[in-house]
Amino acid sequence: MxxxxxxxxxxxxxxxxxxxxxxxxxxxxxxxxxxxxxxxxxxxxxxxxxxxxxxxxxxxxxxxxxxxxxxxxxxxxxxxFPAIRSDYNLLSKASYMVELTETLFPSNVQNAEMFQLLKFGLGSLSEKQNTEETMIMFQTRAMKIGGFGINLSQCSLCNRRYEGKGRALFHPPSGSIACLSCEKESVLNPGMGPKTVQVLEDFQSTDLSLLQNVQCDDDIITELKKVLMMHVEHRLGKKLKSAKYL
Ligand SMILES: [Zn+2]
Structure with missing residues (x-):
């Protein structure tokens, strides 16, 4: 052979x-x-x-x-990447990255873009800077590469366009945003400010090389963490084992 x-x-x-x-x-x-x-x-x-x-x-x-x-x-x-193994927080995040990669791309499914993302994610974690941002960016992009991008252009319930102003909700069943006329902000439909939606859009579509050491405000990170955890769980139909350590 x-x-x-x-x-x-x-x-x-x-x-x-x-x-x-x-x-x-x-x-x-x-x-x-x-x-x-x-x-x-x-x-x-x-x-x-x-x-x-x-x-x-x-x-x-x-x-x-x-x-x-x-x-x-x-x-x-x-x-x-020795730094990852000497820090529990980094180890948890890296374990999640690895599990999400394997879940989205099981045996014999080749994807060069996903490989570059995992390499980039582990490299960024090992630099120990902006690790929350790195994690959210990784989740967002991995899901997009796996065919589960979040639709941010319009409300999935009434099809009204989102113009980038005011709060939007995340609607897990459709993997899309919804407007406040259609749903209430709640634990099941976490809200996002316009800046948060913009960051999500950037994480989904900006070239990876431009996302080195991206920094976000704490409230944006808090909103995106909820949205991404729900999105991954809904689309994959399960909670990843490593998610509980995050
Ligand atoms: Zn609507």
Whole structure:
């Protein structure tokens, strides 16, 4: 079988047999892959310090004749993001990013844009600046890339256009905004000020390179955290396991 190479991010590892590891990665070229790293728990030159969750690596692997596991040949560390592992708050956020990525893009679904977003998100977290903004931006964009962008242009109930003035509500069943004539602001329909809607719009559509170290006011962060948690839960039909640690 031919050897394939790709950049990848380690999502998870699990002990397998006496000395092997089962490694799950999200790769640039092949999406989520699960592979066996033979002898990785003994000292192995082929996997030096690279098989740690959140690490960015250069991977070489071969497909097997049957089954959905691949053979990992070599794995070289490109960036370990060590800061993430030494801070519980960052670790929780990174774990959520990884879980959301795998949920949106299960096995064999390749998406280069999602790979770049995860790499960007982990890199931003490891710099320890504006981590709340990083998290909201990651959720917003991951959902958009996965086909679940939030419609911010009009009320989903009466179709009235939102002109960017006054408060709007988030309407989880439609993944869209609603106007205050159609619904009341409540726990089920959290409200957003016009600046919050604008930030959401920017997070959904601005080029990733322009979103480095974005900073938002606290009230915008508070509003967006509620909206994004509800949006993810509604669209995926479940609460992510790592959400409870956020
Ligand atoms: Zn309406």
């Amino acid at each position: 031919e050897t394939k190479k790709t950049e990848a991010i380690i999502l998870r590892t699990k002990d397998f047999g006496e000395s092997d590891l089962i490694v799950t990665v999200f790769s640039y070229r092949y999406g989520t892959l699960k592979g066996v790293a033979k002898g990785a728990r003994r000292s192995s030159k082929r996997f030096v310090n690279s098989l740690t969750t959140f690490s960015l690596v250069n991977l070489a692997f071969r497909e097997r004749r049957s089954g959905d596991l691949v053979w990992l040949d070599t794995c070289e560390l490109a960036e370990g």
